[in-house]
Amino acid sequence: MRAPHAPKARRTRRGRALRTGLKGWGGVAAMAVVCALAVAFVLLLPLTQSSGEGESTGGPGVAHGVQARAEDDPCLDPQIKKAPEKQTLSPSSADGDTIKKIKAREGEKRKLIVGVDQNSYRWGYRDPNNDEGGNTLEGFDIDLVHRIAQEILGDPNAVQFKAIPTNQRIPAIQSGRVDMVVRTMTINCSRMADVAFSAPYFKTGQQVLAPKSSPITGPDGSLADKKVCTAASSTANSELKARQKAGKLPKTTDITSTVVPNQLDCLVRIQLGEVDAVVTDGALAASQAAQDPTVELKGDAPFTTEYYGVAMKLDADDLVRRVNQILVDYRKDTANGWQASYDKWLSATLGTDSAKSEPPAPEYLRKS
Known part of the structure; x- marks a missing residue:
């Protein structure tokens, strides 16, 4: 089940461009309580942390088929279908209209609005045993959000988190409820009709x-x-x-x-x-x-190969480029970047060797 498509004009424009150790949580009862709380609160957020989604014509008796085209369905392009993770824009630190609007927010509203998960252990979750008593979101995806906020707004905690269910990630972006979604979201060709992706930041299957x-x-x-x-x-x-x-x-x-x-x-x-x-x-x-x-x-290994990306609006080109630049720098930062976040959050469950989870060297095949 896919989220509704973006308007045709926007999808057509996009198509042209595309062508060129959590302690204390174990056990059934605890998990059931967590699930119930998640259902109760998932749509009640945003949670703001100040500290931290052919026409056909003809007369009677005449039927005209509608031919699917690559601008409406990127999966019809073999190159895009084969390697959707390469269909993104080249990095840039320039501010465009999207970023200027984010920076123009005033007071308590001057925050990056990001759709995340609050129930994925070590990715985006609340640890009731931490110093904040479970009030602070943390995890691998959350670290990346803080880095993006730091680079765009100069403050890693200038973030308004919104808990988004899996099936609401794309609608949240399209409606403008969030600036982006950082929520273990796989880059694939079908989603590219609806949202724009960054370069991949994680490999899985x-x-x-x-x-x-x-x-x-x-x-x-x-x-x-x-x-x-x-x-x-x-x-x-x-x-x-x-x-x-x-x-x-x-x-x-x-x-x-x-x-x-x-x-x-x-x-x-x-x-x-x-x-x-x-x-x-x-x-x-x-x-x-x-x-x-x-x-x-x-099974011994994943039966697919997939990549997570940051999802944004189709026309937010400057934001896509900025996030891609941030990802380049994040990967290079050995002290406080990608590897440090992996070691902290994921090494205990995925192994100390991060090689199998590292995304490939990015390619930027989308030109506009």
Whole structure:
């Protein structure tokens, strides 16, 4: 399920351009409480931290087909479909209209408004055991948000966080509720009709998460007659539909009855025995396995290759360029940049060697 498309004129313009150790959280009961709180509060934010999404004509009896075009669906362009992570603008530190409007905000409103997750362990979450008593968002994605705010507004804490469900990431950007989304969001060609992406900042892929006692071995025949949970509008949901249509997944695998707004909901569904497995990004699945020692990743490696990017409005070219420049500098900063954030938040769940998670050297194939 994808979010509604942007207006045709905007999509057409875009198409032309495209062508050229959390302690104390373990256990079923605690996770169920967290999930319930997430549902209750997810749409009540923003949380502001001062400290820290062809025409056809003809008369009666005449039918005219509408031919899909690459400007309406970037996935029709083979190069874009093959490497969507390369379809972004070259870096720049210049201020354009979008950034000037952000900087023009006054007083308490002079903040970068960012859609994030508050329930993804070690990515964007609240730790009830930290010094803030769970009142502060933290994690790998949150570190990146603070860096972007520092570079644009001169203050890493000039951020207004808004908790956005998985299926509301694109609508939040299109409606202007947020300036950007930094929420483990995979860059793919279908989303490029609706939002603009930065260069990738993380490499991952889809994996199956299931109870350790389960006979499930991966995205294969072992999922026959099993119920699988995914988040709405997620890459996992789209990938499973495609694999089932192509005959790579048993027809008896139920991938439609349990589609939830947030990924964490899927872990709770497993814990409650309502589903047999979850499919999500391996990076997120590893964090969920760390939260609940009764589940594990199935299969030796991810069965897709995907990249996370920062998502922004289609016409926010100057903001895309600035974020890309920030990402270049963030990767170079060995003391307080990408590697330091990985070591702090992800090494415990993904391993001390970050090589498999590092994004490729960026390419900037989008020209305007």
